[in-house]
Amino acid sequence: MKGIAQAQIESVRGLWLSARSALASGMPALLVAVAVYLGLFFRLGDFPLFDVDEGAFSEATREMLERGDLVTTWLNGAPRFDKPILIYWLQAASVGAFGLDEFALRLPSALAGAAWVVALVAFTRRVADNATGHAAGFIAATSLGVTLIGRGATADALLNLFLALAMFDLYRYLVSHRVRYRRRVWLWMALGALTKGPVALLIPGAASLIVFALCGQVRAWAKAVRDPAGWLIMLVVAGPWYWLEYQRQGQAFIDGFILHHNVERFAQPLQGHDGWLFYYLPVALLLLLPYTGLLLRVLRRLSELRATPLDAFLWCWFLFVLAFFSLAQTKLPHYLIYGITPLFVLMARHRHAIGSRLLAFAPPFFLLGFIALLPMLLREIGPQTGNLYLRDMLSRPDVFSQAWQRAAWAMLIAVAALALMPRTPVWPRLAASGLICSSAVGGLALPALAALQQGPVKEAALLVRSAGLSVRTWHFNVPSFSVYRGAVTERAGELRNGELILTRSDELEGMGQHGVLYRKGGVVLARIGG
Structure with missing residues (x-):
């Protein structure tokens, strides 16, 4: 144990020496690469999937491969309308290449996070300078929010990549009016719509309208919106899956995906995820750790919103996302991630202004x-x-x-x-x-x-799998159990004598007579009737 601790201490010392050396010798690209590795890939597959989100995405991917169904996603045998298809395709490809484990399931998100950082560096270098571009990428790669999202087997890192690419090309279109930029915006929005749905169109469309209006270029914005080639790109890239899914599922797809997981999510809190109006202000302070002090310094420059088109673009992007999700009734911390990319640019531009230790x-x-x-x-x-x-x-x-x-x-x-x-x-x-x-x-x-x-959930699933036991869940939503078990796990509507049940320790009292086969960390495998 002492040797391991000493190795950790030496690694910390090495990090500081490497950072100082890279900064002194003009190797910021190498430093960004180190930041990306530590933030997104270090120990990526060394811990169990978190429930409910990682478990649900991963089990839906496992069932996709098991069924051979590349159109409809299923979760424990029922259609899952939460998100569109792209992240499941990428996870399925990763699992096909590396096997079904945590690393393979998280790899698409980590790669999307890395691409997000690269795009941020490239954009910031063009609008500022090389050093600022590398600083923006470094801040993003080592911030708490990006680290958490980029390591999650969910759709959010991929969506953020496409949102960033769309917004960066919108700015390029704003300052140049070149057709290729607005066409690329349509491509990124189409891929975003395949990743998470209408939000991929809403954020670039609404935020850019505000910016173009502030810059007196509403006609240019309207021209981009009416672009027939853009709509054709949207139909060709995103349209086929939406059409196929509607043909298969009909009104259930409209009700489940469009109405429940998008319209209702804004109109009312789902699954108890509500919050007060200013919920996202403290969330921003946490997501930007350990650079919260730099963020506070940057927020003082909000009065410079209209100083340049770039300032207007960056601030309007962040403020629209903040305002929209503050008004939405369903509130989850990671929603604000959709608007923090411009903060990385602003923080990098003013990184030397934070003189207070x-x-x-x-x-x-x-x-x-x-x-x-x-x-x-x-x-x-x-x-x-x-x-x-x-x-x-x-x-x-x-x-x-x-x-x-x-x-x-x-x-x-x-x-x-x-x-x-x-x-x-x-x-x-x-x-x-x-x-x-x-x-x-x-x-x-x-x-x-x-x-x-999740450790006990994984242990219980592997125990059941190795013994070839049949099991159902009772008042316990842990889709990762099905991933590790390698089979669909049904929910029990009623308890049957002799069956094996996965449940929580606080549910045992109401289950009647039972015998415990496994119990650890609140996770229980119990045989009904003893």
């Missing part, structure tokens, strides 16, 4: 402090939790090893040392802190949290 280093110190204190917090909170399932989950003593804890504290100390380093510009030290935070999130926090929530 407290403002710069308090956020990374907070993030790493939370990670380092997590074992102690759970030891205190877990036993006091009222819900039995959560108490069993949070009170497991086997998740945080001594090596894990030493590594977390070493990273926290490293950031403290960077903050106190004299006679050194703030930005390079903050960048080094970003690498450390990214390593801590991907290498320590996510694996530990996945072990708490």
